Amino acid sequence: MKFVLAPDSFKESMTAVEAVAAMRRGVLSVFPDADCVGVPMADGGEGTTEALVGALGGSVVSAPVHDALGRPVQARYGYVAHERLAIIEIAAAAGITLVALADRDPKITSSYGVGELIGHALALGATRFIVGLGGSATNDGGAGMLEALGARLLDDSGADLPRGGAALVRLHRIDLSGFDARLAGSTFQIASDVTNPLVGAAGASAVFGPQKGADPATVRELDAALGVYATVIAALTGADVSARPGAGAAGGLGAAFLAFFPAELRSGVDLVMDAVRLADLMAGADFVFTGEGSIDSQTLSGKTPLGVAEAAGLRGVPVIAFAGRIGSGAEVLYQHGFAALVPILPGVSDLPSALADGAANLERAVATTCRLLALPRRPATV
Known part of the structure; x- marks a missing residue:
């Protein structure tokens, strides 16, 4: 399987490079032979x-x-x-x-x-x-x-x-x-x-x-x-x-x-996606994983996950987004090419702990998602 890992930074918790590394660990813990293409992303601002x-x-x-x-x-x-x-x-x-x-x-x-x-x-x-x-x-x-x-x-x-x-x-x-x-x-x-x-x-x-x-x-x-x-x-x-x-x-x-x-x-x-040739890297991918610290209805206003989802949608590749926080109105993103939105926190947590444990939480959430993807598909019964 081929996974393209294209997250933005998780502000105050992980850089985009660190988020890619955490995602890769999560994927390989379930699919050890997977081809993981890491593409740290940004939207022109910090990072x-x-x-x-x-x-x-x-x-x-x-x-x-x-x-x-x-x-x-x-x-x-x-x-x-x-x-x-x-x-x-x-x-x-x-x-x-x-x-x-x-x-x-x-x-x-x-x-x-x-x-x-x-x-x-x-x-x-x-x-x-x-x-x-x-x-x-x-x-x-x-x-x-x-x-x-x-x-x-x-x-x-x-x-x-x-x-x-x-x-x-x-x-x-x-x-x-x-x-x-x-x-x-x-x-x-x-x-x-x-x-x-x-x-x-x-x-x-x-x-x-x-x-x-x-x-x-x-x-x-x-x-x-x-x-x-x-x-x-x-x-x-x-x-x-x-x-x-x-x-x-x-x-x-x-x-x-x-x-x-x-x-x-x-x-x-768009500029960053072109510079890293993200579209070319998506060729033959089975899944694209993206994400950032918070995902909500404001993600539609030019944020990295939306750009990644639009690029993947043109190629028919499903996109799963991970975030420390899934906020109000996030469900509208399902109308814009996202297959799933996955919160990475395993339970109730204070903000300092959530930020400090971001990489471990992202790795765990990605691994859990991959286990779901690995479940055998059973034929429907009458």
Whole structure:
């Protein structure tokens, strides 16, 4: 039998790589001769680097960069040398988790470190990039990233602007004469399920600014600044990114990628599935096992298990999903290609124990499921 094991991470309990290992142990305890194809998955957010590095045989690289407040940090990204592919999560450099709650100020935080990561990968020889947008502490429209890659953001006197989203209200011109020429020969696939525009009531500042420390007055200030930024971009490139879906992702980093990079915004899970060639790996499979920490009706909004189930459904392969929690409305997933939803907890448990025992519980649940699959089918009696 052939099993494709394609789980996402089980947040705070297992990485996707660890979940694959637990699933494999469970399958082999019942079917010792089974062909288990492990494909760690992600949806473009946290864990994407590890999942793709594990699936594509890459390595993890550490680079000295600056966080959103300009402090030196070591950020990690993935690199697959034989494909000249860099896998970057912007949160590794400009992540909100790197900034203490009391220090969060989207008026001054910068995406400069993201540009430093891209520059480091270019120096390694990368020509292809997968960039996961999510978890940023910034609201600068990607201006800091552009600066790190050689662009200059100038006021009406020709002076360089300070970093941060608030300063963009004084932006007069963007000088790209020093912009890294290697970018033009590269491709960027941007993993994001955010469809928010750059500005306005559904824009980066209004929707995501409060999560990053913006009060209502600051939201208005930042939205106005990004409006100026969009106007300057339009004058330079002829492209209006202000209302473009996805431009507001990661505090407006989406806008910078769309305006200045050879970039394509894509659904995170679809991008990852294509990168690991999941469809090809499903050929001849008897079952696909997927899962993540929680499965409920929200799984339909672009989560990894749904993407895996849709891909398997096109090939007629049944999908079984495992989760630490099967939540409200999960039964709707049976209408979207799932053969079974299996909770992994063996009984009542407190959260710390459930998280700590996640791998053992997943292995046990997979083994139990495989025992059911191994039951002989008896002919119906009259």
